Amino acid sequence: MAINKTINKRTNSHGAMRNCIEYVLREGKTDQHLVHIIGPYPYEEVNYDLVYQSFLEEKRLWGKDSGRMYAHNVISWHKDEKITPEQALEFGIAFAEKWFSGFQTVVSVHKDKDHIHCHLVTNSVSYENGKKLHNSRKDLERMKQLTNQMCRERGLTVAGKGKHFDGSQIETGEVIAWSKDKYNLFRQQKKDSFVADCAMVVLTVMESCISREQFIKEMGNLGWNVNWTENRKHITFQNSEGKKVRDSNLSKTFHLKISKGELEDEFIRNEQKERCITGRDDTADADLARYYRQVEEAVAGTSGGIVESKYRKGQTSGNTKKGSGKYPEMSGTDAGASRKSSEDLIRKSEATRRASEANRGKSETANRIVQNAEYQSVAAEKQRRSAEQERAAEQERARAARRKNKRRTGPEL
Known part of the structure; x- marks a missing residue:
């Protein structure tokens, strides 16, 4: 697995170029047979000053x-990659x-680390x-x-996004530190890390x-x-x-999605979830309130019927026998009316409950449809x-190129 990285440091001074060449050709990091120069080089000896x-x-x-x-690139391979220093030199030259x-380039393979890099x-x-x-x-x-194409041609491993060298998936929250000192800090846990806390x-x-x-x-x-x-x-x-x-x-170190755009998308999803939950709760509460209201109306209708009105007026039947309780017993007609009213109440309550459950199911289906539509809208947005960002960036690059062309003098660059 080859990683090709461009070193973005200040490269506009002679001293910076000299120091970079001196580091690349330093003894102890490379050998003479692992150094190659592309382009015109009039000297027989190869050292950093002559280059x-x-x-x-x-x-x-x-x-x-x-x-x-100058430009400085580093091509590095995983420590478990089956590649020799000579093969790495051939890769860098190619x-x-x-x-x-068309540009002079000095290629040097270093083998002073646990992984080969060029x-x-x-x-x-x-x-x-x-x-x-x-x-x-x-x-x-x-x-x-x-770089990936050249790795495939040589039978080397190609880096996969979000995966380790062996092809296994990088889990969310797993520490992937590009700095060696940072990685050792997390691995050994010698002291608390404000990066991990954040x-x-x-x-x-x-x-x-x-x-x-x-x-915020x-x-x-x-x-x-x-x-x-x-x-x-x-x-x-x-x-x-x-x-x-x-x-x-944080994103690179812990494999997290917390950039500006990703956080804003997370906020939208949280708002949608909250709205859906609130909508479901409101619908359920409305159905339950309607159910209880219908039950109360049914109860009120029964209590105001013939049986209760007769008791209130003391119009019991003349053939009624005294019971052992405090209240007089009802006649057969009154008892039948009461049982019928109770059965009607039960039937009405059961029908109301079934209607409430059906309405709740329809509400949940409607909420799912709305939620899917909102997700599609978010993706489109x-x-x-x-x-728009890509178009703005392209326009800015075009403006920068025009400004640079106006400032140029001499031969065409």
Whole structure:
């Protein structure tokens, strides 16, 4: 599994380029037979100073000894990958010849770690036509695809998103630390980590919030200040001690979905769940109230019938016999009327209950239909927002390119 990473550090000075080349060719990290230079190199010996001078000569030849000096890429393989240093060198050379065609590149394989990795330092000025090297975000994606393609051609493992080297799924909350020091901190648990604390607080708060404002307020109640603004790409969390952590750091470290867009989607889902639950409760309460009201009306109708009215007026039958109880016994006609009224009451209550259950089932079905429609609406809105962001980014890149072309002088870049 090869990971091709571009090192984004300041590359606009001679000293930075010299230090980078010196590190890549340092003794103890690589051997002479694991070093290769692509492009013009007039010297027999290979050392960092001569490579540095060769890069400078090419820049001065084309009159472009300013701006970005070099590009630095690292291709690394998993420690369990079956690859030798010589094969890694061949891989790096093949990649440089395809991707950095026409540019001087020094390729060096390091074997001082538990995993083999290859460094590529490329001159920013082409020795063929003097053009400067440019890589956009789309180019970085194509670089990744080329690396994966080369791995497949050589029978090497290809990295899968959300999966380990052996193909197993990365579980939510699992620690994936790109920094070695950070990984050792989490693994050994020698001391508390404010990054882990922040992740736990975010997970707890996001489950119950339905808006960004509520999320920020709840985080503040738990001791975390949230910097969430429209003009910043990432959310920054800061605790009472002044320690800060970005949402991107938490996402990579713990394999969580807590970016701006993902949190907003979670808020929408929470609001929909709350609305559906409230709707179901209101419907059930209304059905139950209607049921009891019908029962009470039935009871009221029975109590106001013939039997009760006769008792109230003392109009018992003349043939009625005295019972042993306090109240006089009812005649056969009155008893039959009472039993009939009771049976009518039971039938009405049972019918009302069945109607209430049927209405509740219809309400739940309607709620599910509404919920599915809302989910589809959210997905469509998310897709639309993503398309608008991509269009805005493309327009901004076009404007930046036009501004850069206006400032250029001399030969065409």
